[in-house]
Amino acid sequence: MREWLIEYLICPTCPGEIGLSLSIAVRDGDNILEGELACPTCNTRYPVLGGVPRFASAAADYCGNFGFQWNTWRALQIDRLSGHQLSAGRFFGDSGWDPAWLKGKLILDAGCGAGRFADVAASAGARVIACDLSSAVNACRDTTAIWDGRVQPIQASLFDLPLRRGIFDGVFCMGVIQHTPDPKRLMGGLPTFLKPGGRLALNFYEADFWPWLQGIKYALRLVTPHLPTGATLALSRALVRVFFPLTAAFARLPVFRTLSVMIPICPVHDAVLTPEQRYAWTVLDTFDWYSPRYEKRQKYKEVVLILADAGMADISGRTGAVTARAPERT
């Protein structure tokens, strides 16, 4: 962790935003590789391991699948490492943020995975605190190392973030909300981290009619989240081996989406990807269907109401994505 992070960290359990003391065991310039953070009030200690402060254990309960997933496919969705712009397209499309606005801003990535969106924000000049409960933070640390400390991963629960409130110019939570045990509590809590006028961007699986057509997927999901990771991966690979050629044929048809929802894989056929990348991305997204413990879809109109209750302004929603702004100080 870089020294700049310490001023933003607080004890996640004590009330009143208690800052943490840092003891350093191994450092490389301003990068603290090994050490310990301690709360002066409750004396709880949090290790810094491999350059990442750890407020949650690597064995964290419901998201071991994501740790496995993002350490296995760490580069595939990183635009800069895989030669595409798909992550940037989704990030700017769903947030509505301008790349020029991001320069010099402090941004929270709530649920960073391997860092696909943190990397986009950093490439536009932002400083990013990237949080994840799973060991995906290790992949994020490695994929974003090129930004020389402007992306700072933290392993912590999004429901117990060890961060001061009211400090971020922007907070985004993308591809994460549906996979948490309490999406409403998560979405209601994220606005507290914004400065006055700060911007919030959420995306999520919409609770629309498409899942009703995906009977095989949801029948399998009755079992797959409870299987060992290796078994879910083997099942995902087997399904992709069988069905990928079929979806490749469907992809040329205008009714592709209607036909493909009947098939129990999540096919990716973006023309900008190489054939090998499309296949690998399909295995990744299919594993991402079957392995998460939670898949709690949201209605964007309800998300708008949650953010209104949280006091947000300029709320704008559409299927699967909502943006808002924290009110200016009066």
Ligand SMILES: [Zn+2]
């Ligand atoms: Zn404490």
